[in-house]
Amino acid sequence: MDYLAAMRAFVRAVELGSFSKAAREMDMQVSTVSRYVSGLETDLSAALLNRSTRALRLTEAGAAFYERAAAILAEVEDARLETTALNARPQGLLRIGAPGAFGRRHLAPHLKEFRELHPDIRLDLSLTEATVDLIDSGLDVAIRIGALPDSSLVARRLAAHRRLLVASPAYLHRHGAPREPEDIADHHCLLFAIQWRDDAWFHRPQDRADAEASPVKIHGEVRADDSDVLLQAARDGLGIGLLPTWILADDLQSGRLEALMTDRHWSIAPGPEAAIHAIYPPKKTVSPKVRAFLDFIVERFGSPPYWEMAEG
Amino acid sequence: MDYLAAMRAFVRAVELGSFSKAAREMDMQVSTVSRYVSGLETDLSAALLNRSTRALRLTEAGAAFYERAAAILAEVEDARLETTALNARPQGLLRIGAPGAFGRRHLAPHLKEFRELHPDIRLDLSLTEATVDLIDSGLDVAIRIGALPDSSLVARRLAAHRRLLVASPAYLHRHGAPREPEDIADHHCLLFAIQWRDDAWFHRPQDRADAEASPVKIHGEVRADDSDVLLQAARDGLGIGLLPTWILADDLQSGRLEALMTDRHWSIAPGPEAAIHAIYPPKKTVSPKVRAFLDFIVERFGSPPYWEMAEG
DNA sequence: TGTAATTACGGGATACGTAAAGATG
């Protein structure tokens, strides 16, 4: 028996003083009301209502149970409404995960505006290079850069992820600029340590699909798990970096770094399918705070995002 | 969907951190738990739990709903237990209805003992000659004397209801004693006004089934709706009374009144099928207080009741 | 590979609606 439905029927019957009225009001059969009340009486092994054709009268047990039941029903409704309302507006604590360099560079600058737009959303920005489990770590949404592993998580594509070979003018002056993938073998390469421990930066030539894959072994003396560290190293002329466009915009524009082999003749790992995604748990109902963040960040980044505009 | 069951499943899943554990503990299928939680999420249009294979994590909405749901479940259990307990022991207010003369004479003397036996039952003795509706008037149990109208009420037979023709020795000395029904027509009869406005006291002779019914018209100058009034009138020699044995015991024994035509040759209205009953609403579960009263009164009255013993 | 959650599906218990019966004024 649906206990809540039974309590509802009982309470309304008491309040209206009639099974028939209660049934009409609640749009159910009189027989259902009767069964419900009987069911409660059986469950409680106590008579709740003495009923004749003309009158309903609460027993003592019935009066006690009526008070309780009415309160409980009100609380259920309250809980439903409050929980629903909690999700009707963007509000609450939004926990965002993102790689450090990306977060500092492309999320942090927008937080002020986001807060003004959604003052009821409190923010927790968790920056880490490591790919952590969204659910274990309690994140609502995370930014992932690169190829996505198959996952049950929903991914929303924010922008392409493209990497360029870069070096400082000083470095190029000293070592010369590479023209072909093979040249890289003789250069000092700045290695990113965690996510892509690729020791081969180049894939098969884009315009020669029949050619063999030609990975080029690279080597380097500087390795870090933080893109900003590698960026700084590149600026300082410590070697050639393979860095994402979203970290390079300023340095390329100011000339602190120069892009190498930009003729696109060579496909550079991790390939064009890689992108920047926002990922979040797969729910029928995405919470408004997450949706607000997604909408906001998609709009801010644009298509193409602003860091690619500088380059064009 | 059984909302209470769904809340139970959700709450246990949260507390145990796993749908599987919750399902095992609650002896239901994992699929059921999953469906229940999904059902709640649909109803609330809010995600409650972010779940991966390894972890369950409450959303904000989930955390809010969990608190509410746990409280509600506890209250439901509480209400059930309290209501059940309320009916487990004889207690509360017991409202007894009875005819005035009977109540004063045969209930009132036992109240002290009943209270000592069941100190948690408070008593409300409502004495009236009129037959009132049990449910309308809020009585738990009533004593009815005489033939019962067909009714949905349950009737427990307490004792036979027998009436005798009586008069005081003084009256008999003055007017003589009737020997045959026909003699009654010449006597002063004391009439009971409400319940049986019978102006014919005698039925067909018991041993002559073939004989015609021979009602005997009676007449009298004293009429009352209270048996004690008629009793007093009989004692005072105002006429012949047709009074129940339960009111006559003392007066017959002491000789203040004499029974007339006791040879049982004549059937006296309302006939031998009439009895004293306790009636109460027809419930599968008779409340303990009512049951306690019934048991008590049946035992006190005995079989045959004490007022008939005196006569024998 | 093993555990966990979800989903699909088929069979069966159950709850609902209709209708008749019983009660009451």
Add this chain to the structure above:
DNA sequence: CATCTTTACGTATCCCGTAATTACA
């Protein structure tokens, strides 16, 4: 006779259990 509650009964629904699917370590 009209209204109200209860009960009986047949059907349709929904819910459960099994099992296949997917995810994840």
